[in-house]
Amino acid sequence: MSLRGKIIEHRQLPPTTCLMPLPAVLVSCRDGAGHNNIITIAWTGIVCSQPPMLSISVRPGRFSHTLLEENGDFVVNVPSSGSVHETDLCGMLSGRDIDKFHEMGWTMIDAATVNAPIIREMPLAIECRTRQKLSLGTHDMYVAEILGVQAHAEMLDANDRLLIDNLSPLAFCPNAKGLGEYWSLKENIGHYGVSKEEHRL
Numbered sequence: 001m002s003l004r005g006k007i008i009e010h011r012q013l014p015p016t017t018c019l020m021p022l023p024a025v026l027v028s029c030r031d032g033a034g035h036n037n038i039i040t041i042a043w044t045g046i047v048c049s050q051p052p053m054l055s056i057s058v059r060p061g062r063f064s065h066t067l068l069e070e071n072g073d074f075v076v077n078v079p080s081s082g083s084v085h086e087t088d089l090c091g092m093l094s095g096r097d098i099d100k101f102h103e104m105g106w107t108m109i110d111a112a113t114v115n116a117p118i119i120r121e122m123p124l125a126i127e128c129r130t131r132q133k134l135s136l137g138t139h140d141m142y143v144a145e146i147l148g149v150q151a152h153a154e155m156l157d158a159n160d161r162l163l164i165d166n167l168s169p170l171a172f173c174p175n176a177k178g179l180g181e182y183w184s185l186k187e188n189i190g191h192y193g194v195s196k197e198e199h200r201l
Contacts, residue, residue: 021171021183024087026077027056028108028117031067036108036117038100039064040091042172042180043139044076052146054128057139063095068142072130073114077122080168081184087170088182113148123167125150164188 022042043057058065079087101108107120111127118125128144171183
């Protein structure tokens with residue numbers, strides 16, 4: 001629906017983490033002794049195209065932070081909306097107390113390019129190596145280069161491009177109704193460059 005000509009009122013809100021939606025991902029990592037863990041993270045995103053890089057932000061008190069400090073390799077496992085319960089639970093439980101791979105009934109396999117585990121049941125796995133760490137406040141940001149990507153075959157078309165409707169990625173909307181909500185992203189409403197086609201630019 002067009003908003004042209006409509007008078008819109010804004011309300012001033014305090015500064016907060018209200019950018020949304022964000023990808024809800026499962027980051028798997030391993031320390032120098034070979035201990036593995038999974039952490040649920042929404043503070044993540046692409047930061048560079050060439051070389052391909054992304055960032056994750058982790059609280060220093062989290063168990064995975066200790067692992068990342070010993071070994072900067074990690075895997076961003078992208079869950080589908082059907083894994084919302086397990087994704088949320090991995091953020092509620094601590095790897096200091098339990099083996100999350102065992103608790104969730106997931107299979108751990110080694111990544112191809114980094115020293116970190118992959119969750120085999122997740123449809124998309126992005127293998128990363130930390131290149132820089134920034135201490136920002138409540139979180140430390142790990143800026144990492146993407147060294148490899150693995151995807152389930154049914155998530156790809158004939159040209160190995162991701163089929164988002166098959167992936168049905170899970171999104172997180174922080175501060176929605178006070179707590180934050182998970183949403184499923186599935187409907188395609190356009191593509192990059194559609195405005196140029198419509199306006200004959």
